[in-house]
Amino acid sequence: MIEEGHSLAEPKAAYGIFDITIKGGEVRFPEAKLAVKSPALARHLKGAQKAVLFVCTIGDGLADKVNGYVTKSEIARATVLDAAGSEAVEALAGYVDDVIKTKAMAEGYAATPRFSPGYGDWSIFDQPKILKVLRSDRIGVKAVKSCIMVPEKSVTACIGLIKKGQRPIRKVYEKNIGPLKK
Amino acid sequence: MKKISARLKNEILIYDGALGTVLQETGALKAGACPEELNLLRPDVIRSVHLDYIKAGADIIETNSFGGNKLKLAAYGLEKEADRINYEAARIAKAAAASKAYVAGSVGPLDRQLTPLGDLSFDEAVKIFEDQVRALKEGGCDLIILETFADIKELKAAFIAARQAGGRIPVQAQMTFEGGERSTYGTPPSAFAVLFQSLGADIIGTNCSTGPKELVKVVREMTPYTDKYVSCLPNAGLPELRNGKTYFPESPKSFAKYAAEFAGLGVNLIGGCCGTTPEHINELKKILKNKRPAKRKYLPAFRLSSRTKIVELNLRTRPLIIGERINPTGKKELQEEIKAGKSVIIRREAIEETKKGADILDVNVGVPGTREQETIVPAVEAVQAVSDAPVSIDSANPAAVEAALKEVSGKPLINSVNGEREKINFILPLAKKYGAAILVLTLDKCGIPKDAKARVKVAARVINKALALGIQKEDMIVDPLTLAISAEPGQARETLKAIGELKKKGFPSSLGVSNVSFGLPNRRRINADFFSLALASGLDLAIINPSDDNMFRVAKQKKGRAADEAGIKRFLKAALSPIGKASGKKPEAKPGTHKDVKTRLKEAVLYGDKDNITAYVEEALSRGIAPLEINSKILIPALEIVGEKFGKREYFLPQVILSAEAVQRAFGRLKKEIKPGEEEDKGTIVIATVEGDIHDIGKNIVISVLENHGYKILDLGRGVPAETIIKEAVKNKADIIGLSSLMTTTMIQMERVIKGLKKKGLNFKTIVGGAVVTEAFAKEIGASAYARDAVEAVNIVKSLMEERR
Numbered sequence: 001m002i003e004e005g006h007s008l009a010e011p012k013a014a015y016g017i018f019d020i021t022i023k024g025g026e027v028r029f030p031e032a033k034l035a036v037k038s039p040a041l042a043r044h045l046k047g048a049q050k051a052v053l054f055v056c057t058i059g060d061g062l063a064d065k066v067n068g069y070v071t072k073s074e075i076a077r078a079t080v081l082d083a084a085g086s087e088a089v090e091a092l093a094g095y096v097d098d099v100i101k102t103k104a105m106a107e108g109y110a111a112t113p114r115f116s117p118g119y120g121d122w123s124i125f126d127q128p129k130i131l132k133v134l135r136s137d138r139i140g141v142k143a144v145k146s147c148i149m150v151p152e153k154s155v156t157a158c159i160g161l162i163k164k165g166q167r168p169i170r171k172v173y174e175k176n177i178g179p180l181k182k
Numbered sequence: 183m184k185k186i187s188a189r190l191k192n193e194i195l196i197y198d199g200a201l202g203t204v205l206q207e208t209g210a211l212k213a214g215a216c217p218e219e220l221n222l223l224r225p226d227v228i229r230s231v232h233l234d235y236i237k238a239g240a241d242i243i244e245t246n247s248f249g250g251n252k253l254k255l256a257a258y259g260l261e262k263e264a265d266r267i268n269y270e271a272a273r274i275a276k277a278a279a280a281s282k283a284y285v286a287g288s289v290g291p292l293d294r295q296l297t298p299l300g301d302l303s304f305d306e307a308v309k310i311f312e313d314q315v316r317a318l319k320e321g322g323c324d325l326i327i328l329e330t331f332a333d334i335k336e337l338k339a340a341f342i343a344a345r346q347a348g349g350r351i352p353v354q355a356q357m358t359f360e361g362g363e364r365s366t367y368g369t370p371p372s373a374f375a376v377l378f379q380s381l382g383a384d385i386i387g388t389n390c391s392t393g394p395k396e397l398v399k400v401v402r403e404m405t406p407y408t409d410k411y412v413s414c415l416p417n418a419g420l421p422e423l424r425n426g427k428t429y430f431p432e433s434p435k436s437f438a439k440y441a442a443e444f445a446g447l448g449v450n451l452i453g454g455c456c457g458t459t460p461e462h463i464n465e466l467k468k469i470l471k472n473k474r475p476a477k478r479k480y481l482p483a484f485r486l487s488s489r490t491k492i493v494e495l496n497l498r499t500r501p502l503i504i505g506e507r508i509n510p511t512g513k514k515e516l517q518e519e520i521k522a523g524k525s526v527i528i529r530r531e532a533i534e535e536t537k538k539g540a541d542i543l544d545v546n547v548g549v550p551g552t553r554e555q556e557t558i559v560p561a562v563e564a565v566q567a568v569s570d571a572p573v574s575i576d577s578a579n580p581a582a583v584e585a586a587l588k589e590v591s592g593k594p595l596i597n598s599v600n601g602e603r604e605k606i607n608f609i610l611p612l613a614k615k616y617g618a619a620i621l622v623l624t625l626d627k628c629g630i631p632k633d634a635k636a637r638v639k640v641a642a643r644v645i646n647k648a649l650a651l652g653i654q655k656e657d658m659i660v661d662p663l664t665l666a667i668s669a670e671p672g673q674a675r676e677t678l679k680a681i682g683e684l685k686k687k688g689f690p691s692s693l694g695v696s697n698v699s700f701g702l703p704n705r706r707r708i709n710a711d712f713f714s715l716a717l718a719s720g721l722d723l724a725i726i727n728p729s730d731d732n733m734f735r736v737a738k739q740k741k742g743r744a745a746d747e748a749g750i751k752r753f754l755k756a757a758l759s760p761i762g763k764a765s766g767k768k769p770e771a772k773p774g775t776h777k778d779v780k781t782r783l784k785e786a787v788l789y790g791d792k793d794n795i796t797a798y799v800e801e802a803l804s805r806g807i808a809p810l811e812i813n814s815k816i817l818i819p820a821l822e823i824v825g826e827k828f829g830k831r832e833y834f835l836p837q838v839i840l841s842a843e844a845v846q847r848a849f850g851r852l853k854k855e856i857k858p859g860e861e862e863d864k865g866t867i868v869i870a871t872v873e874g875d876i877h878d879i880g881k882n883i884v885i886s887v888l889e890n891h892g893y894k895i896l897d898l899g900r901g902v903p904a905e906t907i908i909k910e911a912v913k914n915k916a917d918i919i920g921l922s923s924l925m926t927t928t929m930i931q932m933e934r935v936i937k938g939l940k941k942k943g944l945n946f947k948t949i950v951g952g953a954v955v956t957e958a959f960a961k962e963i964g965a966s967a968y969a970r971d972a973v974e975a976v977n978i979v980k981s982l983m984e985e986r987r
Binding site: 003004006007008010011061066070073074075076078079080082099102103118124125138144145146147148150152164 | 301360366423524525526529530532533534537567568790835836839840842843846873874875876877878879882883886925926927928
């Protein structure tokens, strides 16, 4: 069953890195023309200069199969396969998270844990805006009117990036090449 | 100045150290500025760093062009300056070197992911790298260094570009491995070395990572798989933050200590990466003075790789199994899937074949009427996504072979090339360019030669052409072809003989074993017997169906039967004689063990045995137990036990659902016996997932459990508007309306239904549930009840019904 889930998953993800400003419980992404009113998210991103938004999905193949089982009254199979799908997309989100963290570290940033719409006071009504910013149609994810994502097994999240200490300037080379022009 | 390749034969050459971190320290490079732009703005600073490294003893200096590809420069609005930036990078270095040092043109990753990880195509990547390499070459570089790559597919693109644009300049390919074990994308040093050995990189190496100590591990893992020069450019440890300042932990002295160890491992080029300074290189020079690289040992062997592992043919692994199931011939479903551009079956087959123990996965998507060069790409992608086994590209279409070669993140096998001129002309150069191994079929345009000697001759012709193109001898295997013994029994002998002849010449052999039994009954036994003979003759690889356990048993025995004349005769006689007693079937699996059918029925419910429950019902009926008694005295009480076990957390949701499914089957059978009217009317429930919500697995579970308790259920599905729910409830004279929703954005729809009922003065009972729904919410919106799960729903529905009566 779990293997079937594995073979039905078509993992895809898209992300974007944005400068952010945090003020009075609101997080702004100026380049994306996006403002998120969520004191919980603002607290979570405290100290970050940048934030990564990402969306990932395992596609709709698995959901189709789940519905297929339901039609055949194989509810047990449907349930287990559905659960496998939920685990798969969570694992995928974790993987994307890891990739972003590693990249951020290499570039001198520390990354906060990921935070998703629906956690705390971050309304999932923001879901369509995030998807639009990420051009999620590239990977086949959209939001329906009730702000639920389709395919159902999709995750969006935000990771804050905090710049680590600047490196010291060593002046040894100045004696060779003279003072630097400003 | 001597050619660099000539000097590498006897010397260890010393690379310079970091450029980026040193430039930051000079202050010339402002935070957030483009390091490569300094080639245009401050050539004096760049030159001064180069001179310091040469003075410190570097034999090779790197150009300031690591991030000089168009994509990265575009981030600074400098893509139009790309050619000039790279050209100047080479010129500044060349002038500083003044024939005292070699200049390596530095090429780093694009910082954008290739498909399927990202959206940059392989061809686009090659094009971008080509532009950079061309400018570096024109500026006068002596070699090209591709460094700090984490994605082996991107490095492959860069290497192909460097060969195409660089002409004959040596190319040095380097990856970076986290903690000395794997690259960010999962490639171990061994898999990297295997691919770049066959791609023919001049120098294979590693740089950056977490410090020199970890790179000792990397070098140890790489060197057994290559006879190319090896390079190692560690950084000065991982940067640490102390009192707000960044320090690299390895001092010049501690750093240089490792150099002796690298020399002892046979490393030919040693230098530094991030955090190293001219002082570090000076220490290196002192320690390596008059040291020659230790001799390394490289054992040629047939090897393939995937992104994450290598597969090697040796005494321990022989025979390697090539899984043959991803092939649409005679498989209608797979053909349809390939036509539709999907890959569910392909992924499933790949997972199963790998689990069964296939070492290599053959990928064939040849369906008439489809464009194979398009369908093979998603197929290869799908296989690589779910399996770590290397891929065998099975196609007769050169365009499809090339498309797949670009997609593969490792060293694949091309299946196949043969003695026909077009095949040789198209396929061999592709194998060379993309670093693939090849499978040589011993046939040509005259067909399959009848005897072993002639077949080996065809193979020799192809092999000689391949060797002339620079393909390594160990990258070739020969398939001397299995023919159906039903048509020509004597051919089995020639095939086996050819295996032996090939072995003598040092070529491994492979066979598609199951062809042997074509047109005969009892194929599995014949296949296994022939496989055994072939192994005894020296077969190294076999293309088989990995789900055939018989074949695996034979493969594991290793020794096989004697492949002498007597053995072959015995095989042919057994295979071709008409089958007699072989058709005896095993008896069916025994039914439940308990004698008493009532107990068995009860157990079938408790354990959710839906396969056997109908048979038990049948048996109970034949013993004269009344249908209603079976229902109310056995099935329902058993279901109640399931509910109790769920309450006590002995059972979990899956067991409850399985039991429900089993009971449903039993009911299905009992219904035929119960006369209309005899059935008790327990009530009707209309149930739906509310408008805007697409989640209905929970609702379906509730339905399957409720149905077993005798309620008539009308399932309206998901995303159902309030008006429709009310209309259906009225039409069907429902007793209860059940509503489900998963999300905070949709649970408000429940309220609309209940308000609508009130407005119309309708008196249905309502029960609500779903992930975010709570008892308090249910009260607030005025629902009759809230149920936490399906089992609780049964009890609540029962009491709601009683209230209604």
